[in-house]
Amino acid sequence: MRIRNLTVRFGQFTAVDDVSLDIGDGEVVALLGPSGCGKSTLLRAVAGLESQVEGTIRWGEQDLTSAPVHKRGIGLVFQDGQLFPHRDVAGNVRFGLRMHRIDDPHRVDELLELVGLSGYQRRKVTELSGGEQQRVALARALAPQPRLLLLDEPLSALDRALREQLAIDLARLLRKTGTSALVVTHDHDEAFTLADRVALMRQGRIVQTGTADEVWRYPVDEQTATFLGCGLILDADVANGTAVTDFGEIALPWAPDGDHKIGLRPNALVADPDGPIEGEVSGRVHRRDHVRLLVKLEHREVDAVASITAAPQPGEPVRLRLEPDGCALLGPRER
Numbered sequence: 128m129r130i131r132n133l134t135v136r137f138g139q140f141t142a143v144d145d146v147s148l149d150i151g152d153g154e155v156v157a158l159l160g161p162s163g164c165g166k167s168t169l170l171r172a173v174a175g176l177e178s179q180v181e182g183t184i185r186w187g188e189q190d191l192t193s194a195p196v197h198k199r200g201i202g203l204v205f206q207d208g209q210l211f212p213h214r215d216v217a218g219n220v221r222f223g224l225r226m227h228r229i230d231d232p233h234r235v236d237e238l239l240e241l242v243g244l245s246g247y248q249r250r251k252v253t254e255l256s257g258g259e260q261q262r263v264a265l266a267r268a269l270a271p272q273p274r275l276l277l278l279d280e281p282l283s284a285l286d287r288a289l290r291e292q293l294a295i296d297l298a299r300l301l302r303k304t305g306t307s308a309l310v311v312t313h314d315h316d317e318a319f320t321l322a323d324r325v326a327l328m329r330q331g332r333i334v335q336t337g338t339a340d341e342v343w344r345y346p347v348d349e350q351t352a353t354f355l356g357c358g359l360i361l362d363a364d365v366a367n368g369t370a371v372t373d374f375g376e377i378a379l380p381w382a383p384d385g386d387h388k389i390g391l392r393p394n395a396l397v398a399d400p401d402g403p404i405e406g407e408v409s410g411r412v413h414r415r416d417h418v419r420l421l422v423k424l425e426h427r428e429v430d431a432v433a434s435i436t437a438a439p440q441p442g443e444p445v446r447l448r449l450e451p452d453g454c455a456l457l458g459p460r461e462r
């Protein structure tokens with residue numbers, strides 16, 4: 128799919144601003160961005176659900192720009208599944224097939240097996256858990272074998288543990304069926320779990336696209352770095368894979384020589400008795416597998432991490448070292 132110069136306006140307000148994006152055959156692209164940046168509007172425009180759309184949407188040679196929703200060959204999954212409460216599980220999946228005049232009794236069983244719900248045919252959808260309901264919604268959307276699946280925050284209504292598991296299952300399922308997909312999410316982990324490529328949106332525009340590793344390691348500008356979790360931006364002078372910063376030296380073998388800005392995520396500063404940076408703990412929050420510290424340095428306060436067993440208490444001195452895994456290099460990259 129080739130999206131070119133897509134703009135969607137609501138009166139004077141431009142919700143999607145001149146967006147161009149390709150989605151390859153079997154590719155999964157995540158649209159990631161802060162609330163209100165236009166992700167859902169872009170998805171709805173691709174689906175044919177928005178009226179004030181400029182630009183073009185093509186599938187191969189076919190121009191879909193003004194095709195009606197049901198002629199676009201897309202499947203849709205929303206946050207809350209939008210299942211039919213009066214139909215059972217099989218009835219919901221069968222609806223996806225009937226809409227496309229496919230009448231194959233085995234296909235419903237196949238689809239339920241695919242989403243891990245074998246034997247659920249006669250269950251009422253109102254008696255399913257949130258995760259099961261989303262699996263049914265997915266089976267229904269996949270039933271007519273759409274050429275593109277559009278998913279709008281498909282896992283957001285679920286609790287965290289379930290969301291993580293379902294994101295892994297969904298990623299596997301999309302690969303297995305070779306389905307191309309565009310997934311809207313505001314959850315970084317979800318985007319990186321699901322997608323081959325991530326498109327970062329801000330104020331209606333796509334500011335960067337790349338693999339998880341590319342956008343994570345090379346955010347295109349300061350705002351993008353901040354959105355991706357870098358709380359601190361430092362000047363760095365890189366030579367032969369070593370960056371010299373106000374916080375000391377750090378090995379970044381993947382960074383080219385020159386003057387750069389480096390973004391530090393909280394895990395870029397790690398409590399270590401031998402670390403070169405001295406500070407005092409001013410705050411402490413227990414996370415699932417580590418402790419997040421707020422550390423007062425001479426001129427500023429920074430985020431840092433410590434292991435659960437060795438985390439100092441507020442008021443205690445702490446030493447920090449830089450950890451390359453939490454560092455990002457800002458600025459556009461040459462390809």
Ligand SMILES: Nc1ncnc2c1ncn2[C@@H]1O[C@H](COP(=O)(O)OP(=O)(O)OP(=O)(O)O)[C@@H](O)[C@H]1O
Nearest residue numbers: 137140142160161162163164165166167168169313
């Ligand atoms: N039908 C509409 N009429 C007027 N403004 C709208 C309409 N739909 C969306 N908007 C506005 O367009 C902007 C983008 O909305 P959109 O729902 O696409 O954002 P989003 O990135 O999906 O946000 P979220 O993550 O919060 O769902 C918002 O400022 C929103 O208020």
